[in-house]
Amino acid sequence: MEQAPGGPQEPRGPQGVPRLPDCYRHPGSETGISCTRCDRPICPQCMINASVGYQCPECVRSGSGTGHSASAQQPRTIAGGSLHGDPALVTKVLIGLNVAVFALVLSLGERFVSQLELIGYAFSPQLGEIVGVAHDQWYRLLTAVFLHQELSHILFNLLGLWFLGRMVEPALGRRRFLALYLLSGLGGSTLAYLVAEPNQPSLGASGAIFGLMGAFVVLARRVQLDMRPVVLILGVSLVLTFTRPDISWEGHIGGLVTGAVIAAGMVYAPRERRALVQSAVCGAVLLVMVVAVLARTSVLT
Incomplete structure (x- = not known):
């Protein structure tokens, strides 16, 4: 194996077939990206956005090079978020909130559920009054996202949150991840409110989980991962959504679309105006939800 003039050795696979170099921090992870400062190959897990190209963690920590501001040298996620010691902290907090609300459901019973579940407009026998989003109870669009009644339901959703959250949160950063999760949950609730029967209650974190899936x-497309297993997982999830009984497909699809739109706005935003574009995308999605809920409310009332 010879070294090309003026550059590193070209890795070759079996029978001399050229292959991409391995990340210097993760042997076995091929990559076509190099640090703009030291020129070492870095995989998507290691690359940190810089004013031009990407940098490796060591160069960012050492602040090598001159003419860069302190903020430009801070490690950033692919979406521009800050890196933290615990990359899954928000995921753990969300799991804790869901468990805490589930404990309240077990202790307070059906009446507590009736006060928080998503319902469009109906008479509640438990509360003895008209309830619903159309009855000025907009909070139900969000509280239902943290509400579960069955142990199997919450276990399945929290397993999905733990699996997906540990991949999405480190890629976005804490604040962006939390915004995506909450807006995805609201997106699922909004579509359910628009399409489902107004007296049909629904609850659960599935819309937010599907938002993480979207x-x-x-993200997988952005960092050029193999999309086949990703598409397979998504396909199986959608098949289960439309074939299992008592599933609010509206919540799943609403969350999936919302999560994909927001994530695209976050990871494809231009670096120069990234925060502004990301905020605008989140604000636009929220505005669409508000308009849709107002329109549906005017029809029901």
Whole structure:
């Protein structure tokens, strides 16, 4: 194996077939990206956005090079978020909130559920009054996202949150991840409110979980991962959504689309105006939801 003039050795696979170099921090992870400062190959897990190209963690930590501001040398996620010691902190907090609400459901019973579940407009026998989003109870669009009644339901959703959250949160950063999760949950609730029967209650974190799934598809595409297993997982999830009984497909699809749109706005935003574009995308999605809920409310009332 010879070294090309003026550059590193060209790795070759079996029978001399050229292959991409391995990440210097993760042997076995091929990559076509190099640090703009030291020129070492870095995989998507290691690359940190810089004013031009990407940098490796060592160069960012050492602040090598001159003419860069302190903020430009801070490690950033692919979406521009800050890196932290615990990359899954928000995921753990969300799991804790879901478990805490589930404990309240077990202790307070059906009446507590009736006060928080998503319902469009109906008479509640438990509360003895008209309830619903159309009855000025907009909070139900969000509280239902943290509400579960069955142990199997919450276990399945929290397993998905733990699996997807540990991949999406480190890629976006804490604040962006939390915004995506909450807006995805609201997106699922909004579509359910628009399409489902107004007296049909629904609850659960599935819309937010599907939002993380949509975000993961966008992230995988952004860092050029093999999309086949990602598409397979998404396909199986959609088949289960439309074939299993008592599933709010509206919540799943609403969350999936919302999560994908927001994630695309976050990871494809231009670096120069990234925060502004990301905020605008989140604001636009929220505005669409508000308009849709107002329109549906005017029809029901």
